[in-house]
Amino acid sequence: MKISGVDIRPGNILEYEGGIWKVAKIQHTQPGKGGAYMQVEMKNLQDGRKTNVRFRSADTIERVRLDTKDFQYLYAEGDMLVFMDKDTYEQINLPADLLGDAAAFLQDGMEVSLELWEEKPISVQLPDTVEATIVEADAVVKGQTASSSYKPAMLDNGVRVMVPPHIGSGTRIVVDVYERAYVGKAG
Incomplete structure (x- = not known):
């Protein structure tokens, strides 16, 4: 399905120069002189390369459905x-x-x-969140305020995340896979 260069949105999958690219960021620019264009930051899904391409409204590009x-x-x-x-x-x-x-x-x-x-x-x-067990958590530093003071902890899969001070070793927690952030205690 062909789309105009100004209709490109983040998350779109495009076929460009023989490869499959995922749109990461877009910026619509309207210079005082000349036509408007869309500055598109893309990542190649086959080899991981990144590129920045300028598409004018007259340009068409093939949008791919996966x-x-x-x-x-x-x-x-x-x-x-x-x-x-x-x-x-x-x-x-x-x-x-x-x-x-x-x-x-x-x-x-x-x-x-x-x-x-x-x-x-x-x-x-992967699912957005997974449950993991803390195998090692640093001790709480006395005198720190309770709000927004997190401490480093090691999960059973070897990943380090920041957790609230009351979370100790052996606790099962929910972790955001892509942000590598503490979400809450596992229910």
Whole structure:
């Protein structure tokens, strides 16, 4: 589906110069002289490159629809991760770097969504939040005010997050996967 250069929005998936790009940021600019244009910051979903492109309103670009399919994470095998299609029980191996920093939050049996382009997986979406156990938490410094004073803590998956002072070692908490931030105690 072709769209005009000024209709590009963050989150759009575009086909540009033979690659698949996800729009990160846009800025509409109307200079005093000449036509308006859209400054678009994009990330290549196949190799991770970033670029800035200027699209004029007369330019058209192909917008891509990705297929989303539910998979279940099974296990890690070296630097590859094994996922199973929940419909066909077929297993696929994907490189861990396709997930980036979020890979640390994968748990056995976790349900994830794979975005496919022409039957090839190009990104993996984890749930926004996961439960994790704190294995090590720093002691509270006496005299700190109770409001907005957080302390560092280590989770069972090796990720460090900042938690409120009353959270101690052994506590199960909910963590935002993409922000790596404390959300609350696990219910």
